[in-house]
Amino acid sequence: MNILGIESSCDETAAAVVTGYQVKSSVVSSQIAVHAPFGGVIPELAARKHLEAIGPVVDQALDQARLTLAQIDAIAVTQGPGLVGALLVGISYAKGLALALNKPLIPVNHVHAHVHGALCDQDVKVDDLSLYPALALVVSGGHTNIYFMRGPTQFELVGYSVDDACGESFDKVAKLLGMSYPGGVAIEKLAKQGDGTKVPMPRMMSEKARLQFSYSGLKTHMVNLSEKVRRGTADFAAADLCAAFQEEALGQINRKLTAALALYPQSKSLIIAGGVSANQRFRALLSGLGTKVQIFWPRLQYCSDNAAMIAALGGLLAHEQGTQAKNFHDMTWDAYARYE
Ligand code: KG4
Numbered sequence: 001m002n003i004l005g006i007e008s009s010c011d012e013t014a015a016a017v018v019t020g021y022q023v024k025s026s027v028v029s030s031q032i033a034v035h036a037p038f039g040g041v042i043p044e045l046a047a048r049k050h051l052e053a054i055g056p057v058v059d060q061a062l063d064q065a066r067l068t069l070a071q072i073d074a075i076a077v078t079q080g081p082g083l084v085g086a087l088l089v090g091i092s093y094a095k096g097l098a099l100a101l102n103k104p105l106i107p108v109n110h111v112h113a114h115v116h117g118a119l120c121d122q123d124v125k126v127d128d129l130s131l132y133p134a135l136a137l138v139v140s141g142g143h144t145n146i147y148f149m150r151g152p153t154q155f156e157l158v159g160y161s162v163d164d165a166c167g168e169s170f171d172k173v174a175k176l177l178g179m180s181y182p183g184g185v186a187i188e189k190l191a192k193q194g195d196g197t198k199v200p201m202p203r204m205m206s207e208k209a210r211l212q213f214s215y216s217g218l219k220t221h222m223v224n225l226s227e228k229v230r231r232g233t234a235d236f237a238a239a240d241l242c243a244a245f246q247e248e249a250l251g252q253i254n255r256k257l258t259a260a261l262a263l264y265p266q267s268k269s270l271i272i273a274g275g276v277s278a279n280q281r282f283r284a285l286l287s288g289l290g291t292k293v294q295i296f297w298p299r300l301q302y303c304s305d306n307a308a309m310i311a312a313l314g315g316l317l318a319h320e321q322g323t324q325a326k327n328f329h330d331m332t333w334d335a336y337a338r339y340e
């Protein structure tokens, strides 16, 4: 089955054609340059840029896959969570296509889709259930979620952040230190030259059995440290600050995943996904967990937002629900939900 995926939830307009986990094309038009001068995503600008990009991006995805619209079996689209104006561009476009072509339309949860992005173009068959039950971590700009998955489309949320998301804290700390947006890449780069042990850091959410994350205290700690540096009452190099922050931001996840594996010992695999999973230090830090369970890391192009992940989960949902064209008026559209 050829699934066309469409993604427009934040600052990337993306389209992809996927069969199972095999990606035939994946096109991402990033708006980073548009939002960078503001230090964060401006929703109104994002929606307008999606409107400009969506048509050409879908055409390009079809061209690269060497397929016509007639050869597409179903259309999957991000229904949420995300910025409402941005989501509506992708949803309206996908709805129009599905209606005109009389093909099934599959609404997909963006956060759940990240998990399947980690399996795209890997040595895994889409109908291979030997990975499950699995634990999955989505660590992105908007979410730090742990799911216990009994099957590929069953997402039981067992851990989440009580305040900021991990990626969001990288972005905020980078802004605080006068670094470029998005902050994760900039912090990782500078942290390589630093020594995290030179800077005192708090241990967040140290209660072992709780799977909740917290990042706002860490952010406040960084605000206080940089204020001390500014006043001259402390002397920490920016590289050391970045290294210390990164170590605790990612160390917290390492601790919680260790706890999750103890709480869910039946897990056969650990699937890591989302923008922060591109971080090399993160991959090294978590490698110790690989002795307990098989770990899947996304290929770099599927860490951050893309439409291959939307199409991959869309394909699984289509398979479950059958490919009968839906009555669009009966669908429970949820373009407005920000949190689960
Ligand atoms: O998954 P994603 O592209 O978008 C959301 O769905 O949020 O994740 C974006 C987040 C940003 O907060 C960005 O700073 C972070 O992922 N990120 C990183 C790295 N690359 C991207 N964080 C840490 N280290 C990185 N190398």
Ligand code: ZN
Pocket (backbone or CB within 6 Å): 110, 114, 140, 141, 274, 275, 304, 305
């Ligand atoms: Zn995302």
